[in-house]
Amino acid sequence: MSGTPLPSALEVREVVEGLLGREVDVLTGGPMVDPAGPGGAVVAEYISDQMQLAAIIVVDVPFAARAGAAIALMPSRASEEDVAAEEISDVLLENASEILNVMASLFNVEGAPHLRLNAVHAPKAALPVDVAPWVMAYVPRLDLECDVSGYGTGGMSVLVLQS
Template sequence: MSATPLPSALEVRELLEGLLGRELEVATGGPMVDPGGETGALVAEFISDQMQLCALVVMDVPLAARAGASIALMPSQVSENAVGDGELTDVLLENAGEILNVMASLFNAEGAPHLRLSAVHPPKAALPNDVAGWVMAYVPRLDLECDVSGYGPGNLSVLVV
């Protein structure tokens, strides 16, 4: 069995565009999304069938709010209010969690371990020790600047641990 693959920026963009039903501009070389930053970030854990942590996706509050509003066809003002407050509503948090759940498919390649979403940690929540050490680590990772058409920008980090 081979290691969990790191998806390409194109694969991430195509998955999110298909899910959100709108264009998404993606640029590589974005900043590492830091859950310890001022507004925090959503941190999603992906585990194998053997319960081993294999991948993380870290989504900043602006992207979580904008993608969460977009997938539910909510007005962009809903996401802008959340970005301005620096806090996600329960609905935006749930919608972003659904997006992260579908993102598990990015890691499931032939010959690699099957991964599934295990947990989503909301912004500013304390991370488990086995997760916290990886979030800002220099491991195979993809740091992206994303712009959801009609909603706005945010950042996303995809890591294979």
Template sequence: MTKTPLPSAKQTRELLEGLFGREMAVLTGGPMVDPAGPGGAVVAEYISDQMQLAALVVMDVPMAARAGAAIALMPSSASEAAVDDGELTDVLLENAGEILNVVASLFNAEGAPHVRLNAVHAPNEALPGDVAPWVMSYVARLDLECDIAGYGPGALSVLVL
């Protein structure tokens, strides 16, 4: 059995564009999204069928707000209020969680362990002890600067452990 694969920027962009039904610009080499930074971040943890932590996806608040609004076809003003306040509404957080659930498909490749979403942690929520050390680690990772057409920019980090 092979290791959980790190998706490419192209695979990530195509999946998200399909979910949003709109184009999205993606640049690689962005900064690592730090949940301890200003505003915090949404952290999704993915586990294997053997209950092993396999991957993480970290969205800064602007990305989570804009993606959450885009998937629900909400006006961009709904996400801008959350970006300005630095706080996600329950609806935007729930929508971001739905997106992160679908993102699990990026980690499931033939011959690799099956991976599924285990938990989504809201911005500024304390992370479990087995998750926190990995978020800013130099593991196989993809740090992206994203711009959702009609909604705006945000940052996304994808890590496999």
């Protein structure tokens, strides 16, 4: 069995587009999404069947709000209010959490350990001590700028802790 693979930007785009049912442009080389930055970030932790933290996806409030609105077919103005306030409503956070749950499929390839979503941490929430040091670490990672057609842009960082 090999380690958990870092998905490509194309794989991330295909999963997000499939979920949202709309075009998503993904650019590599975006800034690292920092949960300590303005507005915070939504942090999803993925664990193996052995209960070991193996991957993390961090999305900024603009991406979480815009993707959360898009998946529910809500008007874009619903997400723009959250983006302007640098916070995310419970409804949009729940929708973003569903997207992050399905994104576990990015890590589950043949020969790699099975990963599942363990927890989603809301923006500005204290991160567990086993998660916090990793979100800005220089580990295998993909830092993306994602533009959801009709909704706008946001940032995403995908990190693999075991390779």
